[in-house]
Amino acid sequence: MDSKVLTVSEFNNLIKKNLESIDYFKSINVTGELSNLTFNKTGHIYFSIKDQGASISCMIWKDKAHILKAVNPKEGMKLTVSGRLTYYVPSGKTNFEVVDVKLDGLGYLHILYNERKNELEKSGWFDESIKKTIPRFPKNIGIVTASTGAAVQDLIKTITRRFPQVNIFIFPTLVQGEQAQFDIADKINQANNFKTPIDTLIVGRGGGSYEDLWSFNEMVVLEAIRKSDIPIISAIGHEPDITLADYVSDLRAATPTAAGEIATPSIEELRRHLEMLKNDLTKSVIKVHNDFKKELRDLYLFFFKNSKKLVQKSESDYQNLVNNLRQIINAKIFGIQNYLENVEEKQIQKINSIVEMRNFNLKHFSEKINLLSPLKPLENGFALIRDQDNKIIKNIKNMKNQEKINVEMIDGRVTIKTKNNIEENLNGK
DSSP states (O other): OOOOOOOHHHHHHHHHHHHHTOGGGGSEEEEEEEEEEEEOTTSOEEEEEEOSSOEEEEEEOGGGHHHHHTTOOOTTOEEEEEEEEEEETTTTEEEEEEEEEEETTEEHHHHHHHHHHHHHHHTTTTOGGGOOOOOSSOSEEEEEEOSSSHHHHHHHHHHHHHOTTSEEEEEEOOOSSTTHHHHHHHHHHHHHTOSSOOSEEEEEEOOOOTTTTGGGGSHHHHHHHHHOSSOEEEEESSTTOOOHHHHHSSEEOSSHHHHHHHHSOOHHHHHHHHHHHHHHHHHHHHHHHHHHHHHHHHHHHHHHHHHHHHHHHHHHHHHHHHHHHHHHHHHHHHHHHHHHHHHHHHHHHHHHHHHHHHHHHHHHHHHHHHHHOTTGGGGGTOOEEEOTTSOBOOSGGGOOTTOEEEEEETTEEEEEEOOSOHHHHHHHO
16 A cells, blocks of 8 residues: 655654644643753753753743743752643754652742742741731722622621621622732722721632732732732632741631621621610619618618617717817918918019119119200200291301390390391401
């Protein structure tokens, strides 16, 4: 039987098509020692995985190169790699395309988780001293989770059943995928700036794989939780699932349902507790009432048996009290009189001193005024010459012919009429 003759390219393409279509080879794990490690300038990493009997060429593309770099790869290191089998047509070579790397059973995400956890713990992000107290009786509860799914429904049912009067506000968010970390952080910030003050914030989601929950290990989410002014309860996955968000939050709940129970008091438990308090209070009131009745009865019997003695003693005590009060009042009156006399004497002395000082200042002031008076020089024979407008004439130039002048001396004033020609007097001097 004749068979078709294939070219090398056709043959290699046929191998590639059939080999890469096998489901088993699309996702497989291989363990061995690392060898021939090469960091290509393009960013890709090439290496081999081998054991005592065989070796296979591997590559990890640059977009996932950080996964291998995170384990600090060295020649001879034992690794478990995950990926798919590929066939390179030009060289006819089978390769293993790696998408994940595990070291001693730990994958890249586990390594990153532990490194980040240790770093945050050293920085004090998990300290109990910075944890905020969860309010016992919240008025408004916020929930940051997916808008659909069992988690949000369980939360709403639990909160409503336990504490019906509380207000619930949903801040819907993505909970997995590349953009989930940013959406979760954004919704936490929205809750902190919400127009209605939120008393408690629950951040979480239902169960999922380690990778599905990874958004709650991202730094952008952890920073939003740490900066939140609202106390936060984390409720992520199930009991065994512990994310870094659980450590940073103020309180961790094993499940979303448990978070609803932690965030609210039970109305039924409160009713039972109030009923118990009511019963205790009733018993206490009855006891106090009975004790008081007994004391009144004992007091009545005491007075009845000792009434005469008590009356006599009361009269004596009353008289002593009156005498004591009289002495106290007299002593007070005497003290007040002495005080008022001393005050009066001091005030009189103070007033006399002020009057003397004012008289002295007035006399001194009067002397100064007299010295500055324009009439003072008149005592020494000087005179003031004024014109008819009562203005002082300082020199002859200001006088006019035939002008009347007023001459003011110490004991009076006279009016004088000039006769000589003032101009001639000026010329003659």
